[in-house]
Amino acid sequence: MSKSEYLKLADAIAAEIADGTFKPGDRLPPQRNFAYDRKIAVSTAGRVYAELLRRGLVVGEVGRGTFISGDARRGVAAPSEPRGIRIDFEFNYPILPDQTALIARSLDGLEKPAALDAALRQATSVGTPAIRSVAAAYLSQGAWSPAAEQIVFTGNGRQSIAAALAAVVPTGGRCGVEALTYPFIKGIAARLGIALVPLAMDDGGVRPDSVQKAHRDAHLAAIYIQPVIQNPLGMTMNGARRADLVHVVEKLHLPILEDNVYGFLDNEPPLAALAPDSCIVIDSLSKKAAPGLTLGFIVTPHRLRESVMASVRSGGWTASGFAFAAAQRMIEDGTVTELARLKRLDARARQKLAADRLSGFDIQANEKCYHLWLTLPAHWRSQTFVAAAARRDIALTPSTTFAVSPGHAPNAVRLALAAPTMEQLDTGLRTIAGMLAAKEHDFESTE
Helix, strand or coil, rough: CHHHHHHHHHHHHHHHHCCCCCCCCEEECCCCHHHHHHHHHHHHHHHHHHHHHHHCCEEEEECEEEEEECCCCCCCCCCCCCCCCCEEECCCCCCCCCHHHHHHHHHHHCHHHHHHHHHCCCCHHHHHHHHHHHHHHHHHHHHEEEHHHHEEECHHHHHHHHHHHHCCCCCEEEEEEEEECHHHHHHHHHHCCCCCCCCEEECCCCCCHHHHHHHHHCCEEEEECCCCCCCCCCCCHHHHHHHHHHHHHHHCCCCEEEECCCHCCCCCHHHCCCCCCCEEEEECCCCCCCCCCCCCCCCHHHHHHHHHHHHHHHHHCCCCCCHHHHHHHHHHHHHHHHHHHHHHHHHHHHHHHHHEEEEEECEEEEECCCEEEEEEECCHHCCCCCCCHCCCCCCEEEEECCCCCCCCCCCCEEECCCCCHHHHHHHHHHHHHHHHEEEEEEEHHCC
């Protein structure tokens, strides 16, 4: 069968999805059955299914089959923007009741002409000596104390990831990532022309032997990982795993892009404390402070600093002068530290409530973090569970959003606990517990 013919078949399935013949959560037949029904070769059926996966119209669940995606009408695999849904378990920006007042006090006077004049001037990728010094002191954690001259700034955390990735992985190169990872890395890598290679994980995080295997099978230029409060699974690497992983990457001469955005919720220092010449640490202000107040940090080894700076400039990712001015005030006067302290307490309270309301179900949680991983009972599929929750005005994120390999995702969802009020959180968790206890068809009958 020619390329155009298998694409016509994929187009036909896409049309049936668009007109409602296939609905989110519907299961496609096994490829062998599909081939028999359409009178085509099994290999051709595989190409059709691969094309549907590429378009984000279907998702694969390990051991369960291929299903119409809950995002099929959008035809994309990336997470949506916040939709104003009543109970948001999808987006994970913690906002405390009193944080706006704290931030307002810190920024008081910034609107005055002299201060504002300085804040509105052209900024650079390295900011000013003052903000570098303040940021270096603030980012220090345990045995890790970065030097001020190591710090490069961007507009936000995603830009920091993009800039670091572009600096160390060439177009057409490969980067190893956790098999379940921060979803926006997929879109960033695609736009940079970088292939992501999934790395096997266990309860301790990325397995060092998987890094060795991936590098042996398909030469890696770097790895991107989240050693502290991993998203979406929540685990933090222990000391033994950190030492083993560092030993492997240094032996292979691989730079580590270390995402430390959730690190403020834990006391563990970055891997850079063990391997300062191998690690590029990525951090940002938005989760510590507020989603509308962004500044990205890249702490880079001295040998990579010029490459990272050039990447920030060429990508157009330089932060604004106003962001520098606001961040410097909030760090210097202790506002960011106080917000982080309060959010640690808030995260623990939310996890405690979640553990109580979801008691008896299969959850993977860390009492220190703002999200948890929920493995679904066998009678539910992740896509249909997400769609059913949406009909109850609850937004969840299916496992497929985090899976690097589009056809292989566990039957699970992530719950982000940060956004709802405590009352909404309680209501949402009770609703989810009721859904988990009910059979899918029983739940549908109550709609």
